[in-house]
Amino acid sequence: MVDAFGIEGSERTLYREVRRLQAGQFMWVRDSRQTIRRWWATLDHLPEIPRTEQQRVEHFGELFRDAVALRMRSDVPIGTCLSGGFDSSAVICAMSAHESEGMGPRDSKAWRHAFIAAFPGAANDERPMAEQAAAWAGVNPTVLEIGRAEALNELDRMLADSDDVYISLPNAVWLLYRELRRQKVLVSLDGHGADELMGAYLAEDDARGFLLRNLLAGRIFELSAARRVLDRARLAMINRRGYYFLRGGARAVPAPLALTGEHDILPREWGGLNRRLYRMFHSTVLPTILRNFDRASMAHGVEVRMPFMDWRLVTYTMALPDASKMADGQTKVIARRAMEGRMPEQIRTGRRKVGFNSPMPEWLNGPLAGWTRARLDERVPVFSELVDESGLRNMVCHLTKAKAWDWEAVGRIWPYLNMKWTMARL
Numbered sequence: 001m002v003d004a005f006g007i008e009g010s011e012r013t014l015y016r017e018v019r020r021l022q023a024g025q026f027m028w029v030r031d032s033r034q035t036i037r038r039w040w041a042t043l044d045h046l047p048e049i050p051r052t053e054q055q056r057v058e059h060f061g062e063l064f065r066d067a068v069a070l071r072m073r074s075d076v077p078i079g080t081c082l083s084g085g086f087d088s089s090a091v092i093c094a095m096s097a098h099e100s101e102g103m104g105p106r107d108s109k110a111w112r113h114a115f116i117a118a119f120p121g122a123a124n125d126e127r128p129m130a131e132q133a134a135a136w137a138g139v140n141p142t143v144l145e146i147g148r149a150e151a152l153n154e155l156d157r158m159l160a161d162s163d164d165v166y167i168s169l170p171n172a173v174w175l176l177y178r179e180l181r182r183q184k185v186l187v188s189l190d191g192h193g194a195d196e197l198m199g200a201y202l203a204e205d206d207a208r209g210f211l212l213r214n215l216l217a218g219r220i221f222e223l224s225a226a227r228r229v230l231d232r233a234r235l236a237m238i239n240r241r242g243y244y245f246l247r248g249g250a251r252a253v254p255a256p257l258a259l260t261g262e263h264d265i266l267p268r269e270w271g272g273l274n275r276r277l278y279r280m281f282h283s284t285v286l287p288t289i290l291r292n293f294d295r296a297s298m299a300h301g302v303e304v305r306m307p308f309m310d311w312r313l314v315t316y317t318m319a320l321p322d323a324s325k326m327a328d329g330q331t332k333v334i335a336r337r338a339m340e341g342r343m344p345e346q347i348r349t350g351r352r353k354v355g356f357n358s359p360m361p362e363w364l365n366g367p368l369a370g371w372t373r374a375r376l377d378e379r380v381p382v383f384s385e386l387v388d389e390s391g392l393r394n395m396v397c398h399l400t401k402a403k404a405w406d407w408e409a410v411g412r413i414w415p416y417l418n419m420k421w422t423m424a425r426l
Contacts, residue, residue, distance in 0.1 A: 003234070004167045004415060008291050009283040010257035014164060014422065022260045023287065042282065043264055045311070046319040056324060060316065061338035067310035068094040071189050073106040078187040079113025081176050082141060084129030086200075086332060086347060087191025089136075091307055093343040095189065096137035113185045114141035117172040121147075122359035129347055136344050144179055146172055146358065151367040160425075161299040165418045166292060167411040171358040173296040181300040188302055192293060193309040196281040197317050198325045198332040199273055243412035245392045247385070259283040271322035278318065360414065364405040372396055375417050380424045392416055 011019045021027055024040035050056045068091060072078060080095070082088045095111055103109070114134045118127040127143065134141040150171060158174045180188060195201060238244045261282040266275055280286060297304045307313070317325075317334065324334045330351060339348050364372065376393050383389070396413060399405050 005284040005288050006257060008287040009259040012257055042315060042318060045315045047316055049319050056320060057334060057337045060334050063313045063316055064307060064338060065094055067307040067313050069098045071305040071307055072098060072108055072111060074108040074187050076186045077110035077113060077184060078108045078189060079115060079180060079185040080189045082114045082116050082130045082133060084126030084133060087194040089133035089343055089347045090339050091189050091191050092133055092137045097342060112139045114139045115176050115179055116141050116143045117176050118143050118145045119359050120145055122362060124357060124359060132344050133347055142179060144175055146175060148367045151363040152371060159421055162295055165415050165422060167414055168360050169358050170292055170296050173293055174299065177297045177300045177302045180302050186302060187305060189305050189307060191308060192290060192306045193286060194332065196277060196286040197308060197314060198335060199277055200331045238412060242395055245388045245416060247388055273322040273326055360410040361405040361407060364410065365403040369400045372417060375420050378424055380420055383420045383423045387416060
């Protein structure tokens with residue numbers, strides 16, 4: 001498997017004898033016999049959508065605001081993890097609006113808690129935007145600065161809590177949820193799901209490439225043979241760049257795993273964007289992200305609630321045409337229009353997309369260098385059977401010595417280091 005997001009949506013896990021109950025399924029056990037059935041399919045619940053764009057925007061806004069209001073019901077303090085992007089900013093601004101419009105008797109009055117992960121000097125630091133959103137909502141945020149010194153703090157515990165292999169470290173979210181727990185904020189309303197629901201993985205000045213990927217991915221996913229060809233093409237690209245280390249080369253690439261919803265027959269009128277988002281939401285990217293955030297939050301006993309994943313909002317947004325989600329090179333169009341005048345304009349219309357990740361390239365070029373050397377020196381026979389350790393060592397040493405780690409190298413090589421750490425502790 002050359003796609004890091006092509007596993008969580010399947011029944012497979014890291015452990016040979018352990019299988020995952022896939023999303024939308026239930027298991028019935030009687031007399032030692034197991035029956036697994038699917039009880040939820042999003043396509044069965046797509047509603048009729050309003051005729052005009054203005055009506056569509058208004059209805060989206062109503063659903064979103066109600067989704068936030070419902071999730072503010074709590075008998076303990078609640079808050080939010082605020083990144084400074086559109087999603088989490090929309091959530092906290094909607095929380096503030098709900099209070100001003102009149103809270104119900106079951107709503108938590110102790111909701112003014114926002115937690116910001118700041119990366120001083122790093123390219124992905126969104127602290128100024130996050131503070132702007134907090135100020136709009138009338139919240140004095142807690143800012144958790146995560147610098148080079150934090151790269152190694154609690155690293156083994158974070159990896160153990162993740163209990164899986166990923167393309168990056170969960171430092172930021174793990175530390176944020178720990179801070180929530182320390183301040184006795186036990187519920188967090190976060191912005192998960194909006195990206196995969198409305199197509200936000202669009203880099204600046206890449207609209208044409210984005211459209212092409214939508215067209216190809218939306219069709220290829222439906223054909224297992226085509227997916228196999230795509231996997232081999234990805235492998236060839238990774239191998240050319242020197243980032244592929246599994247023994248056996250192309251022969252080591254297994255057939256694509258069966259993923260949640262992959263055989264769902266999508267509406268014929270759906271465009272490439274909708275088709276791609278359906279897969280990202282149900283089968284690939286979102287299941288992996290939810291796993292990571294769930295384990296980071298549960299490590300500290302914090303409950304995460306996600307307004308953008310309210311089933312009414314999801315089914316309604318899925319039913320909307322591509323043009324309601326992307327127009328003029330901007331994604332999340334329907335949500336941005338619904339939030340007009342309800343959040344900072346700079347954030348509402350912003351096109352910059354920054355992942356909520358620790359600054360891994362800077363850390364691997366510096367404070368994590370010793371940790372990676374220790375992993376390379378660790379003797380793990382079962383790992384050596386799977387991986388060309390000599391090639392891996394040479395590449396890691398080259399990148400570290402030249403201080404040449406970048407996000408592509410991190411995404412391709414960190415899973416090997418993560419996997420070796422995990423195997424050494426099985």
